[in-house]
Amino acid sequence: MTYLGIGRRRNGPVLAAVAAVLTVTALGGCGLIGVGGTSDGGDAPAAGGGATSTPGGDPLPTATAEASAAPTLDACSLVSKQEAEKVAGTPLEDPVAVRETCTYTGPVTGPTAQVEVFVGDGAKKFLDIERELGHELSSITGAGDEAYAEDGTVFVNKGGVWVSIRLVRTDDPARYRKPLADLARTVAGRL
Template sequence: MRYLKLAATAVVVAVLTACGGNAEPAAAPPPPNEVTDPAPPIEETEPSAEAPQVDACALVTKADAEKLAGTPLEDPVPVRETCRYTGPVSGPVAQVEVYVGDGAKKILDVDRDLDHEFETLSGIGDEAYLEDGAVFVHAAGVWVAIRLVRLDDPARYHKPLTELARTVADRL
């Protein structure tokens, strides 16, 4: 039953990720009239202090992911605030996914709505939670979700997930 819930969560996350954009493309602005429309000044902006930019692949390195999965993994594939490490095509089946920011918190919220069982991890970041195949960490104002896909007993990975959560919280 837990595996069914985990699969349902993956589908929900995929749909939410795919549906994140506006369905209608934005209309292109008219070209500026060089005589009447002067070019707007370019302002440099600095990243918000409220939401620090965090590189998901630097937060969980390939070595970290391989230690967690217990097997060699391919090089990371970063996409926006995520990073994915997959097992080689020759096997074994393994994948480590790292989500940073609002998406990480959303995965936690969806899993809670699906009545997943969580263990609160004390002493890690501001708050941290462990479930079969995933760990969630909130530290320095940033949410991080780390998900592990393996085909054996998820309880086998509770300790490595907890250790990686502590490492990630320290890096934030």
């Protein structure tokens, strides 16, 4: 029996080759092969020693001593619920922490309010995007090594650690400029 004019015997090697390519592609996409190792293809031990290997013998990536020595900041400890409520001018729900973020939201009964705190590379990237978009930023004095504000958001850097605080409200952002700048100074003191 033939399929599309190709004999059954010829399909075996073709299907085996396609299956092999798909398997390698899938494993590579999942990070199970082709990670770590040395440029010459040898099996070099991963940082920290004792690392496990992939089926292909490549070491799995592990945290470096430098990365594990970096302090991890809890975004929710940088801005308390009371401080978030003060800057938002309304009661807020308990915080929800996800990785390097902390979010306080207004109750479902209103008013619309949210305070978001970002720590680390995400906060810096947020600032970079705001600059790329041409948003007007003003300096905040007395807040860390450098600090900036725009309508509804402040950015603070102290000792190379970036924090951004974004306030979502539906009324005039000018009303919240001073409370946000004051909160930026408070957060800078905690870094």
